[in-house]
Amino acid sequence: MAEINLLKCLPKSNRKINIRKKKKSSKNIKIAKEFGKEFFDGPRACGYGGYYYDGRWKPVAHDIYTHYKLKKSDKFLDIGCAKGFLVKEMLSLGIDSYGIDISDYAIKNSEKETFGRLHRGSAISLPFPDKTFECVVSINTLHNFNKKDFVLALKEMIRVGKKSYFIQVDSYLNNLQKKKFEDWVLTAECHGYPKEWIKLFNKAGYKGDWYWTITE
Numbered sequence: 001m002a003e004i005n006l007l008k009c010l011p012k013s014n015r016k017i018n019i020r021k022k023k024k025s026s027k028n029i030k031i032a033k034e035f036g037k038e039f040f041d042g043p044r045a046c047g048y049g050g051y052y053y054d055g056r057w058k059p060v061a062h063d064i065y066t067h068y069k070l071k072k073s074d075k076f077l078d079i080g081c082a083k084g085f086l087v088k089e090m091l092s093l094g095i096d097s098y099g100i101d102i103s104d105y106a107i108k109n110s111e112k113e114t115f116g117r118l119h120r121g122s123a124i125s126l127p128f129p130d131k132t133f134e135c136v137v138s139i140n141t142l143h144n145f146n147k148k149d150f151v152l153a154l155k156e157m158i159r160v161g162k163k164s165y166f167i168q169v170d171s172y173l174n175n176l177q178k179k180k181f182e183d184w185v186l187t188a189e190c191h192g193y194p195k196e197w198i199k200l201f202n203k204a205g206y207k208g209d210w211y212w213t214i215t216e
Contacts, residue, residue: 001207006067006166007139009059015215020045021183032186033144035103039187040082047186053085053111061089064137068164070095074134079123079157080141082106084114091117098133100126123153128160136161140213143169143188147200150190154204165208171197172214181215 023045031038031046039047070076072094078086081099088111090097099118101107107118121127123142142153157165170191172178181191190200194212201210 001201002209003211004067004166004209005211006063006209007060007168007211009063010056015184016044017180017183017215024183024186029186035101035187036105040103040106040109051083051106053083053088057085057089058092061086061093064135064166065090065093065095068135070135070164075132077128077133077136077160079126079136079138079153080144081118084110084118086137086139087111087117088113095135124149124156126156126160130159131162132160134162135164135166136208137166139166139168140170142167143190146189151200151204154201154206157208158204158206161208165206166210167206167208168211168213169197170215171212177214177216184215 028046031042040051041048043049064070073096076090076095076097078090078097078099081087081101082103083106084099087097087099091113097117099114100121100123101118102120102122104120107120110118119127123138124145136157138153138157142150145153154167157167170181170185170188171194172181173193185191197210
């Protein structure tokens, strides 16, 4: 169980926090939490402002493959896979990869290489048998649950995995970062300082790796 940055190769997001803060509304938050077209490919005020494949997940997949010493045909699961970009890149490395997401829109607009491998469902009730996957990851997803369901989702993650786990969630290291996060956030129900997250990890019995998404 260790803190490790497996997303260090991703370009930094250009978050225009002041603009988001001005446009943030209960309506936009409601739209974002539907995780539909508006969230992925609608205006930035409601989510990503366009979520499309550009190859940036390729080095992330390579780092996951290398760090966890995965072998060809090992099974991999991405919880909160969206349009399946990471699943696509893991497949290209020979890993038997799958994803699950709550969004019908994201799955229906996924990469063609992932067709039949992405499932619609909730992280608190994963539709897979115990110990199915050698490696299970969840990146910027599980903080969309409240604390109770976050712990349930972590337990499900542990249940379907065998040995390697990685989770990344929203956090902050000081009051300024917390304020920026609160001005920016649309979907996260659960957030906190690292020590608060660690308590939840321990409550769930999570023994995997982790890292934080910091709004700066």
